Amino acid sequence: MSTTSTSLSSSNGNARLTLRELVSLSLLSAIIIAAKEAMSLLPNIEPVTLLLICITIVYGAKAFYPCAIFVLAEGLIYGFGWYFFVYVYIWPILVAAVLLIRRVNTSYVIWTVVGALYGLLFGPLCCIEAFVVSGWQMAFSYWISGIPYDIIHFVGNAVLCGVLLKPLTQLLQRLAYPEKGASAS
Amino acid sequence: MSSMSKQKKTTIIIVAVAVVLVIAALVCWAAFRPRALEGVKEITVNITHTDGTVRSEEIETTAEYLAEALEPYELLEGEDSEYGLFVTSVDGEYADDTQGAYWMYDVNGSWAEYGVDTQPIADGDVYDFYISVFE
Numbered sequence A: 001m002s003t004t005s006t007s008l009s010s011s012n013g014n015a016r017l018t019l020r021e022l023v024s025l026s027l028l029s030a031i032i033i034a035a036k037e038a039m040s041l042l043p044n045i046e047p048v049t050l051l052l053i054c055i056t057i058v059y060g061a062k063a064f065y066p067c068a069i070f071v072l073a074e075g076l077i078y079g080f081g082w083y084f085f086v087y088v089y090i091w092p093i094l095v096a097a098v099l100l101i102r103r104v105n106t107s108y109v110i111w112t113v114v115g116a117l118y119g120l121l122f123g124p125l126c127c128i129e130a131f132v133v134s135g136w137q138m139a140f141s142y143w144i145s146g147i148p149y150d151i152i153h154f155v156g157n158a159v160l161c162g163v164l165l166k167p168l169t170q171l172l173q174r175l176a177y178p179e180k181g182a183s184a185s
Numbered sequence B: 001m002s003s004m005s006k007q008k009k010t011t012i013i014i015v016a017v018a019v020v021l022v023i024a025a026l027v028c029w030a031a032f033r034p035r036a037l038e039g040v041k042e043i044t045v046n047i048t049h050t051d052g053t054v055r056s057e058e059i060e061t062t063a064e065y066l067a068e069a070l071e072p073y074e075l076l077e078g079e080d081s082e083y084g085l086f087v088t089s090v091d092g093e094y095a096d097d098t099q100g101a102y103w104m105y106d107v108n109g110s111w112a113e114y115g116v117d118t119q120p121i122a123d124g125d126v127y128d129f130y131i132s133v134f135e
Helices: A019-038 A048-078 A082-102 A108-134 A136-176 A178-184 B002-032 B066-073
Strands: B041-048 B054-061 B076-081 B084-090 B101-107 B126-133
Touching: A019 A048, A019 A136, A048 A082, A048 A108, A048 A136, A082 A108, A108 A136, A108 B002, A136 A178, A136 B002, B041 B066, B054 B066, B084 B101
Parallel strands: B041 B126
Antiparallel strands: B041 B054, B076 B084, B101 B126
8 A cells, every 4th residue: 555645545434433433523523623723813724624635535424524513613603604604515515525536536646736726716615605695796706805815725725735634644544444554554 | 557647647637727726816816806096085984873873984095995094093893804804893883793793885885895905995985884684
């Protein structure tokens, strides 16, 4: 098994959670929330994309659990305002996209680009709500206003995923499914 | 070997797509971003509170953007967000976004398309601030 690929990573494929997965995914949810809050002072430099990609690579569709817990926690922390409804669809879209790409991709370079592109597309995805509520003109203005922040998001995600995704995914794979990790090392 | 080169090819294509998308975003930003005017401008700012009282200010300013012009009056409070300053309070009245209440503003009678810190101002502009509640 090459250390430059993610091909070994997968959950057990069973829809039901094992006790180990239940505990691990709960702790990972807490880590996402804590990491996000710890980095919230930096505009659009966030660890959530990195962590959700990493968790989805390792746990597959079960990554929707920490994703849902994170979204709910954000609602509880910041209130169930308009941003909450953006979060309700925007983070599951990332998990769903990674699940689809995961079928064909084993390269960390591509995962880094996926994370970076998600940062770039975060603004336009946020505008879906503005489009529904206020029409395309408002959505377009929102998107244009946010482009510099989308570029920061793109660069931030590229750096975080480029540096941390590979070691974090390999570590999580070993911790989550040691029986698979042992045979791969 | 062929799967290796296929993977390499895919990587190059995806990286190229990413670069093209970033360039496209930057081109859109350059073409459509709000542009500011230099020089002295006179603007009117009306703030309608929920109790019906209205505060009006005639402002002469060399600022290029609305938030900057309002700074000496300390009218706006808010948080930095992805889209710039997210206004939570105007002239001391707080809008509770968890209850769907937001401070909005019109520019010369039409809905503002930009946030207060990216709204370019022009001589004679009239800005109307008010609270809207979205159910």
